[in-house]
Amino acid sequence: MLVNARGTAARREPGSGTKLVYFAGGDVFGGVEQMILTTLERIDTRRWEVVLMHYADAEIGPLLCGARAAGIRTLAVARSRGSAALRIMEIVRALRAERPVIFHAHLPLPQYCRTPILAAAFAGVPAVVATAHLFQPLSNRRQATYQRILNRVIDRYIAVSNATAAELVGALGVPKRKVTVIPNGVPVEKFACTRGMRVACNRESSGTVFTSARLHPQKGLGDLVEAARLLPGVEFLIAGDGPLRAELAAKVQGLGLAARVRLLGHRSDVPALLQSCDVFALPSLFEGLPLAVLEAMAAARPIVACDIAGVREAISDGETGLLVRPGHPDELARAIRTLLSDPPLSRRLGRQAGERARREFSAKLMVERTCHLYDELTSN
Known part of the structure; x- marks a missing residue:
């Protein structure tokens, strides 16, 4: 007893x-x-x-x-x-x-x-x-x-x-x-690369950037939309729902980005979406230890995230991803452009992120x- x-x-x-x-x-x-x-x-x-x-x-x-x-x-x-x-x-x-x-x-x-x-x-x-x-x-x-x-x-x-x-x-x-x-x-085996998992994206684009997050001010998704404005030709997919959905949709429309920035709502096929993207981005303003980043690591995706406490414990800048200052969409866009234009760097960062996810997360x-x-x- x-x-x-x-x-x-x-x-x-x-x-x-x-x-x-x-x-x-x-x-x-x-x-x-x-x-x-x-x-x-x-x-x-x-x-x-x-x-x-x-x-x-x-x-x-x-x-x-x-x-x-x-x-x-x-x-x-x-x-x-x-x-x-x-x-x-x-x-x-x-x-x-x-x-x-x-x-x-x-x-x-x-x-x-x-x-x-x-x-x-x-x-x-x-x-x-x-x-x-x-x-x-x-x-x-x-x-x-x-x-x-x-x-x-x-x-x-x-x-x-x-x-x-x-x-x-x-x-x-x-x-x-x-x-x-x-x-x-995270269940690393669920997110590891699997044949046939990819979903259809716009292959006419210069690349696909994906994020999975609750649509909440904490996640800094307005900065991601601003970064999309600075990256013509790049497709952005945002999975998730939340109180900021209407505001984000209005921002996308107002900037004329509706053809390239898609709000997907809640999705159950996040592993397949991760395998389909070229870059994963999460511009959160504060975090504990975000599951979305760990999932992207497990999927061996190249990652851009904000240099904040919690995220730094998973992403080492230049080793398992790229870190930028929170609230700076220009830096976010620059880091995304770097990964899209340098496939060897993207593959190296993704591989090392996957290894770390299996080892620690x-x-x-x-x-x-x-x-x-x-x-x-x-x-x-």
Whole structure:
């Protein structure tokens, strides 16, 4: 029987796996939800009895369908429109019924974890884990107070990059002993070059640039459209959806680029699109460790990305891609032009990116490290 610091025991049926509740708190399917799915598809369900908990009104169909296909039970909880206490109690009731040994919350920013994390603490879950995918400074005293509480009740933070870990400790006051760095991982075999995977692109163009991202200001996609204006004859494909779609579409139309810049919406054939492009570009303004870049690395594509924390931990300038300053579409266009005009350089950068992805950013390695952390927590 495992007893946590709050003195609550978690019972486990003889012969059953250790119960683990994953909490997906996002409203739409994005990079965080994809990483959860990648983990759930690979976790040993003989060792871990996994339940995926989510808000009932969240639009995360691909995650739920994928989890169920992997044999993972899903559990919806209502998102109360009342007080914070009511929202917490909805999750507390569900957790008391499930009696997990570990509660693992995945949310984009640590500040967004507070409702499910506090619920796990009130429910007496022995081990509480939170993955921090991004960092955002605390903006007021109320947030700082909540963060101090979270730092007490969370047993372990997982940071997806060293940069995120440093911010958790330095800016959010998380004790260093509570932070473990586990880089995001992708199914490298899924993105490796496979005969027949390519999709049709405009072969009359001077090259095809592809990106896969949520259409959100964070991703800097307006800069990519500006770069397209500076590269006549080059085709740009943007896969993904989000709140910026209408604004981006208007920008593309306004610049007269509709024939060359295509907003593809959500796509399930990203591996094939990667194999079809000449360059992958992601001009994000800030990131934790972007899955889209790791996927492009696994596909051995030449990459242009912004020189920001998190990205630098995957892309070494001139070795596994080219880095440019964020918010500078002229530099972005110049780097894309360099890769399109220098096939030997593109092949070398793509090959080295693929080798690094297999070595450091595989889904297998990510899941192994995560399960090792679970074992450490349950044996403590």
